[in-house]
Amino acid sequence: MSPRREVAQKERRLRRARFIERYLLERDSADRQKQDAAIADWVLAPAERLIRTEYWDRRGTGHESCAKKTDTLDPVFVVPLPMSPFRTIKFRLIALGVALIVLGVLVRLFVMLPAVRDRVHEVVAEAQLSIAAYVAGDIGRSLQRRSDLVGELAGTLPPALLQQPEQLAAWLGERERLNPLFARGLRVLRPDGALLAQSPKAAEHAHLPTTPALSEAGWFSTALASAVVISTPRRDGFEGRPVTVFAASVRDAAGRVLAVLAGESRPDVGGFLEALQQARLGASGGFLVIFPAGRLFIASDDPMMALQPIPDRDRSPLLERALTGRPGADIVIDAQGIEALAAIAPVPGTDWLVVAHRPTGEVSQPIAELRRLLWHNSFATIIFLLLVMLVFLPRLLRPLTTASRALREMAEGERELAPLPVTRRDEVGDLLLGFNSLVGRLNEKEQALLQTLEQLDELAGTDALTGAWSRHRFHEVVGREIERSRRYLRPLAVILLDVDFFKAINDRFGHGTGDEVLQAVAECLRGVLRKPDSLTRWGGEEFLALLPDTDLESALALAERARAAIFAHDFEGVGRVTASFGVAELGETESRDEWIARADAALYRAKKAGRNLVEADRTALGRPAAHGGLIQIVWHPAFESGNPQLDAEHQGLFDEINALWVLIVAERPFEELRVAIDALFDNMVRHFYDEERLLQHIGYPDLAAHVQLHEALTRQAAVLIKDFSGGRGDIGALFTFLARDVVAHHIASKDRDYFPYVRSENGGSEDGEIGA
Numbered sequence: 001m002s003p004r005r006e007v008a009q010k011e012r013r014l015r016r017a018r019f020i021e022r023y024l025l026e027r028d029s030a031d032r033q034k035q036d037a038a039i040a041d042w043v044l045a046p047a048e049r050l051i052r053t054e055y056w057d058r059r060g061t062g063h064e065s066c067a068k069k070t071d072t073l074d075p076v077f078v079v080p081l082p083m084s085p086f087r088t089i090k091f092r093l094i095a096l097g098v099a100l101i102v103l104g105v106l107v108r109l110f111v112m113l114p115a116v117r118d119r120v121h122e123v124v125a126e127a128q129l130s131i132a133a134y135v136a137g138d139i140g141r142s143l144q145r146r147s148d149l150v151g152e153l154a155g156t157l158p159p160a161l162l163q164q165p166e167q168l169a170a171w172l173g174e175r176e177r178l179n180p181l182f183a184r185g186l187r188v189l190r191p192d193g194a195l196l197a198q199s200p201k202a203a204e205h206a207h208l209p210t211t212p213a214l215s216e217a218g219w220f221s222t223a224l225a226s227a228v229v230i231s232t233p234r235r236d237g238f239e240g241r242p243v244t245v246f247a248a249s250v251r252d253a254a255g256r257v258l259a260v261l262a263g264e265s266r267p268d269v270g271g272f273l274e275a276l277q278q279a280r281l282g283a284s285g286g287f288l289v290i291f292p293a294g295r296l297f298i299a300s301d302d303p304m305m306a307l308q309p310i311p312d313r314d315r316s317p318l319l320e321r322a323l324t325g326r327p328g329a330d331i332v333i334d335a336q337g338i339e340a341l342a343a344i345a346p347v348p349g350t351d352w353l354v355v356a357h358r359p360t361g362e363v364s365q366p367i368a369e370l371r372r373l374l375w376h377n378s379f380a381t382i383i384f385l386l387l388v389m390l391v392f393l394p395r396l397l398r399p400l401t402t403a404s405r406a407l408r409e410m411a412e413g414e415r416e417l418a419p420l421p422v423t424r425r426d427e428v429g430d431l432l433l434g435f436n437s438l439v440g441r442l443n444e445k446e447q448a449l450l451q452t453l454e455q456l457d458e459l460a461g462t463d464a465l466t467g468a469w470s471r472h473r474f475h476e477v478v479g480r481e482i483e484r485s486r487r488y489l490r491p492l493a494v495i496l497l498d499v500d501f502f503k504a505i506n507d508r509f510g511h512g513t514g515d516e517v518l519q520a521v522a523e524c525l526r527g528v529l530r531k532p533d534s535l536t537r538w539g540g541e542e543f544l545a546l547l548p549d550t551d552l553e554s555a556l557a558l559a560e561r562a563r564a565a566i567f568a569h570d571f572e573g574v575g576r577v578t579a580s581f582g583v584a585e586l587g588e589t590e591s592r593d594e595w596i597a598r599a600d601a602a603l604y605r606a607k608k609a610g611r612n613l614v615e616a617d618r619t620a621l622g623r624p625a626a627h628g629g630l631i632q633i634v635w636h637p638a639f640e641s642g643n644p645q646l647d648a649e650h651q652g653l654f655d656e657i658n659a660l661w662v663l664i665v666a667e668r669p670f671e672e673l674r675v676a677i678d679a680l681f682d683n684m685v686r687h688f689y690d691e692e693r694l695l696q697h698i699g700y701p702d703l704a705a706h707v708q709l710h711e712a713l714t715r716q717a718a719v720l721i722k723d724f725s726g727g728r729g730d731i732g733a734l735f736t737f738l739a740r741d742v743v744a745h746h747i748a749s750k751d752r753d754y755f756p757y758v759r760s761e762n763g764g765s766e767d768g769e770i771g772a
């Protein structure tokens with residue numbers, strides 16, 4: 001259905017419900033009562049269906065029998081699909097917790113750790129730079145000490161000794177002993193490079209060629225030209241050991257060069273670089289001394305690299321920068337191809353550089369440990385969180401899960417709609433309070449709806465649950481039955497019954513099952529009652545059977561059969577159910593209410609006596625003896641026209657004439673006769689009217705003549721009744737006119753002329769009622 005039509009339909013229902021409400025409020029007025037039947041037809045029936053359906057839907061008791069009887073209206077509740085475990089709050093909270101932890105880990109891994117690593121590198125680089133600068137300073141001082149010594153010796157060497165080689169050698173030996181800074185001793189060379197004298201240590205190495213060869217030695221020519229010179233370390237030609245020469249010229253007073261004093265030092269053994277070559281920076285870092293201008297490693301923690309040329313691949317941006325005089329610290333790829341943090345500092349007084357290097361892997365070791373710790377920590381946190389959530393969340397959410405289970409059961413009709421206990425004053429408590437107040441309001445509405453339903457049942461005449469008559473209908477009918485019973489002196493009895501312990505059935509099996517029991521009880525009763533008997537839903541679980549033409553003994557027998565039928569019935573899901581019965585026959589003069597009160601008293605006694613019993617009330621027994629032998633007008637099937645309504649009206653007039661005769665014979669008071677005659681006249685006139693409408697409807701050709709007959713009979717009856725009422729007329733004449741002229745001559749004779757027309761038309765409308 002389109003949304004528009006849906007809305008329109010709902011509005012229509014609403015208007016109808018409002019109309020009913022208004023109607024119910026106002027219907028006490030006399031005028032309204034006349035409209036009951038019509039309204040029940042065109043308004044109340046659909047409205048009742050609507051309200052009843054919504055009522056049962058809302059009760060959600062799965063009351064199928066009732067729901068089946070009603071139109072298919074939109075369901076009020078849509079039962080949700082089963083909840084996926086991934087949509088539960090528990091799962092979402094756990095997922096949120098894990099997501100937050102993972103997010104935290106990722107942030108720490110990819111944002112914080114790199115920042116920390118960079119900062120650690122910076123700090124380590126600064127420290128390494130300081131170390132490099134310190135080492136470079138130390139090397140510079142060692143070199144300086146040696147240069148100073150060579151310069152001092154050259155300056156203090158007596159020129160006269162140059163002519164006395166032996167004394168010169170002794171002098172050198174003496175100096176060497178005092179300052180053993182040159183591992184390969186001291187030598188004095190003539191300006192042409194020839195050896196003049198040498199110290200004992202130098203003599204030990206005399207078998208070695210001069211290192212480096214003077215012809216190639218830049219240091220010698222430099223020493224001739226300037227004060228003190230330090231040669232580039234070179235491997236000696238024989239042992240391949242690194243050697244550095246410190247040299248200074250020996251001059252006379254006029255400043256002429258007389259000789260060159262040279263001290264040879266082994267930087268690696270006992271020299272100024274020995275400690276450096278063995279020193280370690282961290283676990284695997286170390287130091288290098290390089291001579292950038294000569295593209296040479298002067299010293300290295302790797303002995304193989306000492307005095308090796310610097311390969312091009314080692315020329316990192318840092319080295320390039322250092323070569324251009326801007327030392328500093330940076331990440332470089334070292335000679336082994338390993339990423340290292342290198343700090344470069346110049347050696348004062350030389351153009352050498354000290355490199356302090358350390359693999360970045362080692363520098364970043366704390367960061368790697370931190371990362372590992374972070375992973376372990378995160379993993380442990382996730383496990384801990386999961387455990388906490390798995391243990392505590394169910395506890396925390398228990399009120400919510402309990403409430404939602406209860407609500408689902410209520411929605412599915414497995415549980416009575418009722419307030420839920422509020423155990424905590426938190427959000428869930430608030431939710432439950434809201435639900436409970438909603439249930440309260442719903443109950444109020446349900447009560448109002450039930451009342452409306454009962455009123456509707458009253459108006460409709462039938463109880464929707466059991467199909468029995470409503471009290472309203474019973475009261476309409478019972479008056480006529482009492483009248484008929486008294487008129488024809490026929491017995492009339494009622495059976496009042498009440499289902500035993502019905503509250504317990506409701507409490508134990510639910511209202512839905514209780515209703516089914518009531519339906520089954522009604523069925524049992526219907527199976528026992530005869531055609532003219534009627535069954536009324538007297539109250540909640542009380543029924544009343546009205547039994548025309550039945551005396552007390554017969555009613556007792558019937559009640560006993562009904563009791564046995566209920567007792568023998570197997571009520572599905574409930575088992576055995578019993579009922580208690582009270583029976584009373586209408587007394588001669590008692591009112592309707594007195595009569596039913598006696599049946600009720602009998603029922604009460606049956607309950608008191610132990611239930612599942614039939615009790616009779618005989619206190620008002622005694623009716624006038626039947627007037628056997630009286631003349632009666634007897635109905636015959638030949639008088640049937642074929643139209644049920646006309647036939648019913650004809651039969652009613654037969655009955656009323658007979659009843660009038662009984663009253664006349666019984667010499668009932670004038671007033672009683674007058675009431676009966678007035679009623680008979682009214683019914684006769686209404687019948688004529690109905691008959692004429694039908695004849696007009698079917699096109700009866702002699703309608704005009706028939707109408708004239710009706711008018712004549714009506715006129716005549718009115719005159720006779722007026723005379724009788726005024727005390728002038730004779731009741732015998734009036735009765736004779738009514739019995740003979742109206743009933744015998746007209747109804748039983750003249751009316752039969754139109755029977756063929758009625759039969760061929762089937763009496764007007766389909767259900768036999770006289771149409772408009």
Ligand SMILES: Nc1nc2c(ncn2[C@@H]2O[C@H](COP(=O)(O)OP(=O)(O)OP(=O)(O)O)[C@@H](O)[C@H]2O)c(=O)[nH]1
Nearest residue numbers: 498499500501502503504506511512514515540541
């Ligand atoms: N299911 C259902 N229950 C109803 C209906 N009308 C009334 N009732 C219930 O019927 C029960 C009647 O209980 P009581 O009056 O205490 O009588 P009982 O339990 O039958 O006990 P005794 O009559 O003493 O045997 C009440 O609980 C009413 O709520 C109805 O239409 N359907």
